[in-house]
Amino acid sequence: MKIVVVIPAYDEAATIREVASQARALAETVIVVDDGSRDGTAAKLEGLDVLVLRHEKNRGKADTLWTGFARALELGADLVVTLDGDGQHRAEDIPRLIEAYRQHPESIVVGSRLHDRSNFPARRYYANCFARFWISWAAGYPIADTQTGFRIYPARLLEQLERAHFHGVGFVFESEVLIRAAHRGTRAVAVPIPGIYPKAARASHFRPVLDILLIVRMVAGHLLRKGMFPMGLWRSLGRAEVIVPGPLPGSTGD
Numbered sequence: 085m086k087i088v089v090v091i092p093a094y095d096e097a098a099t100i101r102e103v104a105s106q107a108r109a110l111a112e113t114v115i116v117v118d119d120g121s122r123d124g125t126a127a128k129l130e131g132l133d134v135l136v137l138r139h140e141k142n143r144g145k146a147d148t149l150w151t152g153f154a155r156a157l158e159l160g161a162d163l164v165v166t167l168d169g170d171g172q173h174r175a176e177d178i179p180r181l182i183e184a185y186r187q188h189p190e191s192i193v194v195g196s197r198l199h200d201r202s203n204f205p206a207r208r209y210y211a212n213c214f215a216r217f218w219i220s221w222a223a224g225y226p227i228a229d230t231q232t233g234f235r236i237y238p239a240r241l242l243e244q245l246e247r248a249h250f251h252g253v254g255f256v257f258e259s260e261v262l263i264r265a266a267h268r269g270t271r272a273v274a275v276p277i278p279g280i281y282p283k284a285a286r287a288s289h290f291r292p293v294l295d296i297l298l299i300v301r302m303v304a305g306h307l308l309r310k311g312m313f314p315m316g317l318w319r320s321l322g323r324a325e326v327i328v329p330g331p332l333p334g335s336t337g338d
Contacts, residue, residue, distance in 0.1 A: 090152030093169035106175035144253030195234030224316035228274035
């Protein structure tokens, strides 16, 4: 399988070089999409064997991911791995997500942080749980973590999706892709990952109140078009599928 890593980045100068270099150690092709950063993010990648794409103006996470997806598909990717540029995800966990994908081919694999509640800021934890309820309802099955940016997308799924069918420019995309994928028969399975919040990283771009409201508005549209999808609500109340391919790196394995 040809695996391409896509890292969306906006003002990530403090962390992007380490994130990209760690990803490059595990994948032959790493694409960093600089979404109009003003802090010299792209300059921090000089000398690294990674492909840097740049938006002249900030266009939001959705367009940043689409830019990376398009180039990854042009390069012949079979799988696209996404992780954020702020250091909240460990590249060393990529093999664990790939192993889960091998067990569940053609599924989306998400790195789930919600099991690691001790390291999760309370406000964001509850906002994520709220979003998870609505998105799981619209998708028609329980999803462990709907807001994580650490994912594997099968290339076949990405080739079927069109940017014009998605709403918004920010975090709404990562929620809506789970819903639209489910409507096409593609589900998500989860792999537990640690919640990491580096002190050196900039403040999160995720706005717990506003972004959750935008996500709920998008979900409401999907539910209304399906008559509120009562069967989806019922199915979403089960237990999300979580795969544990091996011990977390650095753990004792007990």
